[in-house]
Amino acid sequence: MKRIATAVAAVMLLAGCGGDPLSSGGSGQSSSDTIVVGSANFPESRLIAEIYAEALSAKGVKVTKKLNIGNRELYFKGVQDGSIDLIPEYTGVLLRHVKKESTEVAPDEVYEALKKALPSGLIVLDKSTAEDKDAVVVTKATVAQYSLKSIEDLVPYCKNLVFGGPPEFQQRPDGLAGLKAKYNCEFKEFKALDVGGPVTVAALKDGSVQAADLFTTDSAISANDFVALEDPKNLFAAQNVTPLINEKKASEQVRSILNAISKKLDTKTLLDLNAKLSAKQEADKVAKDWLASAGI
Amino acid sequence: MGWLFDPAHWSGSTGIPVRIVEHFTYTWLTLLIAAVIAVPLGAFVGHTGRGGFLIVGLTNGLRALPTLAVLIIVVLWAGIGDVPVYTALVLLAVPPIMAGTYAGIRAVEPSIVDAARGVGMHEGGVLLQVELPNALPLVFGGFRGAALQVVSTATIAAYVGAGGLGRFVFDGLAFQEYDQMLGGAVLVAVLAVLVDLVFVGLQKLTVSPGVVGAGSGGNR
Amino acid sequence: MTWIFENWDKFLEASGVHLRLAVIPVLLGLVVAIPLGWLANRSRSASAVLMPLSNVLYTVPSLAMIVIMPVLLGSKILDEINIIVALTIYTVALLIRNIADGLHSVPGHVVAAANAMGFRPLRRFLTVELPLAVPVTIAGLRVAMVSNISMVSIGALIGLGGYGQLFIQGFQSNEDIIWAGLIGTLVLAFIGDVLLQLAGRVLTPWVRAGR
Numbered sequence: 001m002k003r004i005a006t007a008v009a010a011v012m013l014l015a016g017c018g019g020d021p022l023s024s025g026g027s028g029q030s031s032s033d034t035i036v037v038g039s040a041n042f043p044e045s046r047l048i049a050e051i052y053a054e055a056l057s058a059k060g061v062k063v064t065k066k067l068n069i070g071n072r073e074l075y076f077k078g079v080q081d082g083s084i085d086l087i088p089e090y091t092g093v094l095l096r097h098v099k100k101e102s103t104e105v106a107p108d109e110v111y112e113a114l115k116k117a118l119p120s121g122l123i124v125l126d127k128s129t130a131e132d133k134d135a136v137v138v139t140k141a142t143v144a145q146y147s148l149k150s151i152e153d154l155v156p157y158c159k160n161l162v163f164g165g166p167p168e169f170q171q172r173p174d175g176l177a178g179l180k181a182k183y184n185c186e187f188k189e190f191k192a193l194d195v196g197g198p199v200t201v202a203a204l205k206d207g208s209v210q211a212a213d214l215f216t217t218d219s220a221i222s223a224n225d226f227v228a229l230e231d232p233k234n235l236f237a238a239q240n241v242t243p244l245i246n247e248k249k250a251s252e253q254v255r256s257i258l259n260a261i262s263k264k265l266d267t268k269t270l271l272d273l274n275a276k277l278s279a280k281q282e283a284d285k286v287a288k289d290w291l292a293s294a295g296i
Numbered sequence: 297m298g299w300l301f302d303p304a305h306w307s308g309s310t311g312i313p314v315r316i317v318e319h320f321t322y323t324w325l326t327l328l329i330a331a332v333i334a335v336p337l338g339a340f341v342g343h344t345g346r347g348g349f350l351i352v353g354l355t356n357g358l359r360a361l362p363t364l365a366v367l368i369i370v371v372l373w374a375g376i377g378d379v380p381v382y383t384a385l386v387l388l389a390v391p392p393i394m395a396g397t398y399a400g401i402r403a404v405e406p407s408i409v410d411a412a413r414g415v416g417m418h419e420g421g422v423l424l425q426v427e428l429p430n431a432l433p434l435v436f437g438g439f440r441g442a443a444l445q446v447v448s449t450a451t452i453a454a455y456v457g458a459g460g461l462g463r464f465v466f467d468g469l470a471f472q473e474y475d476q477m478l479g480g481a482v483l484v485a486v487l488a489v490l491v492d493l494v495f496v497g498l499q500k501l502t503v504s505p506g507v508v509g510a511g512s513g514g515n516r
Numbered sequence: 517m518t519w520i521f522e523n524w525d526k527f528l529e530a531s532g533v534h535l536r537l538a539v540i541p542v543l544l545g546l547v548v549a550i551p552l553g554w555l556a557n558r559s560r561s562a563s564a565v566l567m568p569l570s571n572v573l574y575t576v577p578s579l580a581m582i583v584i585m586p587v588l589l590g591s592k593i594l595d596e597i598n599i600i601v602a603l604t605i606y607t608v609a610l611l612i613r614n615i616a617d618g619l620h621s622v623p624g625h626v627v628a629a630a631n632a633m634g635f636r637p638l639r640r641f642l643t644v645e646l647p648l649a650v651p652v653t654i655a656g657l658r659v660a661m662v663s664n665i666s667m668v669s670i671g672a673l674i675g676l677g678g679y680g681q682l683f684i685q686g687f688q689s690n691e692d693i694i695w696a697g698l699i700g701t702l703v704l705a706f707i708g709d710v711l712l713q714l715a716g717r718v719l720t721p722w723v724r725a726g727r
Contacts, residue, residue, distance in 0.1 A: 038675075041675070041684070042688065043685075043688045043689060046685075066594065066675060067675075067681075068672065068675055068681055068684055068685065069594060069674070069675030070469070070673070070674050070675050071470055073470060073471060073472040074469070074470075074472060074593065074674060074675070075594075075675070077472070077592075077593050078592070078593060078594045078675075081592050081593075083592050083593070083594045083595070084594070164457070166470065167466055167467040167469075167470035167471070168470040168471060170467070170471075171471050189309065190310075191457060192454070192457065192463060192466065192467060192470075193376075193457040194455075194456075194457070197687070197688055198371070198372070198687055198688060199371065199376055199456050199457045202371065202375050202376045203376055203457060205375075206375050206376070206377075208376060208377070208457075277688075277689055278689065280689055280690040280692070282522075282523060356658075356662065356705075356709060357702065359659070359662050359663065359666065359705075360662045360665060360666050360701060360702050360705030360706070361666065361698075361701075361702070362666045362667075362669045362679070362680070362683070362697075362698065362701050363666070364669050364670060364672075364673075364680060364683050365669065365679075365683045365694055365697060365698045365701070368683055368684075368686070368687045368694055369691070369694055369695075369698075371687075372687070372691055372694075444571075444574060444575055447575065448574070448575050448576070448577050448578070449577070449578075451577035451578075451579060451580070452577075452579065452670070455673065462577070462579075465577060465579055465580045465583075466579075469579070469583055469673070469674070474583075474584070474587055477580055477583060477584070478580070478584060480577075480580065481576050481577055481580035481581070481584070484575065484576070484577050484580070485572055485575045485576055488572075488575035489571075489572065489575065492571075
């Protein structure tokens with residue numbers, strides 16, 4: 001028995017590898033002066049989260065990272081229960097998430113409505129001009145075949161096409177339901193893929209789907225000769241990148257750092273930085289470099 | 297559990313029956329491909345007694361292979377579709393079937409094999425008519441273990457846009473609808489039990505009552 | 517393959533988290549499975565409940581098992597405890613049978629001898645039967661260890677750490693990162709397996725002495 005105890009203790013020691021194993025994620029509640037930065041499960045969100053985290057820790061704010069959590073349906077629960085304190089958000093989709101029936105589409109209206117609609121304890125700081133919208137994306141060949149420019153041109157053909165997007169697109173108000181309500185476009189079939197990621201790109205490329213939900217700042221769109229269709233009826237509302245933060249963690253210092261980032265962040269920057277990620281650069285390094293070049 | 301019994305979820309091109317058929321197809325086709333690879337290999341090594349360490353090493357190595365990574369890598373190489381799904385699942389199913397076949401043949405009484413040789417049987421006959429039939433209980437044990445893992449793991453295929461019951465688990469996760477996810481998980485478990493019962497039935501029908509241990513379900 | 521060398525710190529961090537999430541369930545599972553295995557060996561009715569139950573539990577898809585945990589445990593959705601408990605359940609399901617089989621294989625005359633020497637049941641179980649069941653238990657632990665190490669990566673689908681994060685990040689940007697995680701998984705599994713085999717040898721000196 002002594003031997004067993006020793007062996008178990010030895011394995012425990014090996015396993016421990018750095019302090020109490022259950023403490024790191026066990027409680028979720030961070031100490032009052034540490035900010036837990038989270039991100040959604042796509043590269044741009046991770047990149048902006050790295051930018052926030054890097055800037056904060058450079059100014060002496062204690063930061064831990066919980067990146068690549070999942071979609072908004074998942075991580076927003078984490079924000080509400082205090083598992084994460086800060087996460088990069090997009091004004092339009094966040095507004096639709098907290099207030100399904102909202103109709104605002106212009107950047108300032110969306111932002112003001114969002115401020116009012118957020119549950120108490122959560123706030124958004126200044127919005128950036130950087131926009132990254134969902135878009136209905138097709139291949140150049142499809143554009144030529146149906147002479148498309150906007151989603152409206154697609155309407156007569158919707159019933160013949162298979163559409164691909166993240167699973168949550170089936171239920172979001174600005175997903176399939178919105179396409180039907182605003183454009184009267186109902187696709188033949190919906191294929192659940194991933195969040196504007198490699199699966200969606202591959203499916204569009206190999207013809208498994210003929211139209212897909214991708215992000216406008218995705219460098220895969222130009223790289224693969226895809227075309228993002230215009231959205232004249234504003235199905236996808238303004239999507240300014242904005243930090244969502246737990247009010248208790250938003251000290252004056254934190255606010256000023258994050259607002260300084262939002263001031264410098266524009267759509268062109270997002271496109272450039274996303275291209276660097278696609279060129280296999282590490283998100284934390286890209287974040288650091290940009291912060292240095294932006295002088296933050 | 298309301299989700300599972302809502303008739304609306306039992307119809308249409310993305311309804312439960314369609315997903316069950318997809319999931320079942322993944323399962324049996326995977327097992328078939330894996331059998332074609334694993335049974336001859338396991339039988340050969342078991343019969344000749346050479347390369348046993350290879351079987352054990354390969355089995356353990358493959359067992360450690362994370363299905364998620366295999367799925368992703370094959371998608372990067374071959375695009376989405378059936379290829380990544382079957383590659384990942386076959387790699388999962390080969391080790392238990394191969395190990396079961398190998399162990400089954402090794403466990404056959406040497407005196408029986410000697411007797412078969414003594415009455416003038418060819419090596420091929422010894423393997424096919426004596427060793428394999430006697431090894432069947434353990435071979436079935438391997439298949440049952442493989443089937444269990446394949447049914448349960450085929451769920452992950454939905455991560456790269458494939459069908460099957462995993463769709464409900466992933467969609468439920470994406471929508472944060474626990475009853476859909478739970479419903480999907482229950483269906484997977486039920487399917488696994490049913491597939492296991494099929495193997496029990498097959499085993500009863502094919503294993504000679506004279507074979508020792510015919511009643512046992514192998515190593516699980 | 518340069519990623520792993522240029523990002524050694526990230527690789528080590530992922531390795532630490534992965535190891536922690538895989539090994540703790542093996543240990544917890546062992547602690548839970550010993551009394552249950554004993555029970556399954558002792559009582560036919562307990563065995564009739566435990567064996568089918570553990571078979572069914574083993575069929576629940578790992579992702580579903582992990583995400584159902586917050587509902588059962590009242591934990592938060594991003595807590596590591598979710599995957600730890602989920603993997604512990606798989607480990608227990610796997611080990612009960614092994615431990616029961618191991619205990620079952622202890623020859624009756626050994627138990628009788630221990631009784632004759634005046635061992636109380638608890639002492640006999642801990643010092644005679646359990647050690648003799650070690651080889652079969654270790655065999656089960658090896659399977660549990662390897663499959664846990666392989667399964668932890670599923671947690672990345674809901675934002676948990678470990679090599680699974682490398683798979684997902686690699687999928688989105690750089691295939692090298694996937695290979696780093698894959699190699700890490702195989703190395704961890706190999707080390708875990710060797711350590712368990714060593715533990716098995718240390719714990720059963722009589723096996724070698726008998727040769």
